[in-house]
Amino acid sequence: MELLAIGLGVDRMLYREFFEDAVSIMRTNLYPTCQEPNRSHGTGPHCDPNALTILHQDLVGGLDLFVDNKWHKVRPIPGALVINIGDVFANALSNGIYRSCLHRAVVNSHKERRSLVFFMCPRADKLVKPAKELVRTSEGAQESFWISHGQICLNSLKTITELMKLLSKTSPTGSFLLIIPIPNPPNN
Numbered sequence: 001m002e003l004l005a006i007g008l009g010v011d012r013m014l015y016r017e018f019f020e021d022a023v024s025i026m027r028t029n030l031y032p033t034c035q036e037p038n039r040s041h042g043t044g045p046h047c048d049p050n051a052l053t054i055l056h057q058d059l060v061g062g063l064d065l066f067v068d069n070k071w072h073k074v075r076p077i078p079g080a081l082v083i084n085i086g087d088v089f090a091n092a093l094s095n096g097i098y099r100s101c102l103h104r105a106v107v108n109s110h111k112e113r114r115s116l117v118f119f120m121c122p123r124a125d126k127l128v129k130p131a132k133e134l135v136r137t138s139e140g141a142q143e144s145f146w147i148s149h150g151q152i153c154l155n156s157l158k159t160i161t162e163l164m165k166l167l168s169k170t171s172p173t174g175s176f177l178l179i180i181p182i183p184n185p186p187n188n
């Protein structure tokens with residue numbers, strides 16, 4: 001957290017203190033082998049909706065990042081962790097200076113794969129806002145917004161519910177891929 005703060009030129013303790021009472025989630029993912037990997041998703045394309053993700057993958061490989069309009073493999077390196085910026089950090093805390101990265105996990109036909117993921121999230125009632133140094137006020141610049149992390153989750157949930165209703169009516173197969181962006185900040 002201190003490195004992220006240094007990179008943004010804000011007080012180096014800012015995020016460390018902000019996340020001291022974080023409510024984080026640890027998840028294990030198991031991707032079984034699949035006879036038709038090109039027609040399946042392990043984890044479909046998404047940006048993580050939390051603040052920061054720390055991911056450990058085994059040596060099978062399957063994590064892809066979407067950069068410059070192409071999917072790139074994230075080659076597993078023994079003992080290395082993958083750190084992902086999530087939407088809360090990108091869109092709110094860094095005021096759009098950092099970007100969250102579209103990624104997915106693909107399956108293969110010969111080896112099952114495992115990953116262990118730590119999702120760092122602010123406490124639900126915490127006000128999520130950028131440091132004042134990151135708020136540009138000149139004309140046309142991005143304005144900051146204040147929103148509680150709980151509200152972000154509620155907004156996402158409403159979006160999901162609406163989308164599910166819509167898609168279950170329109171998808172002929174009854175299956176669909178869901179990509180959930182964090183709502184845009186209001187203008188004032």
Ligand SMILES: O=C(O)CCC(=O)C(=O)O
Binds near residue numbers: 027048063105117
């Ligand atoms: O298993 C992976 O490599 C990626 C998992 C992931 O993106 C997630 O759980 O959010």
Ligand SMILES: [Fe+2]
Binds near residue numbers: 046047048103
């Ligand atoms: Fe993810």
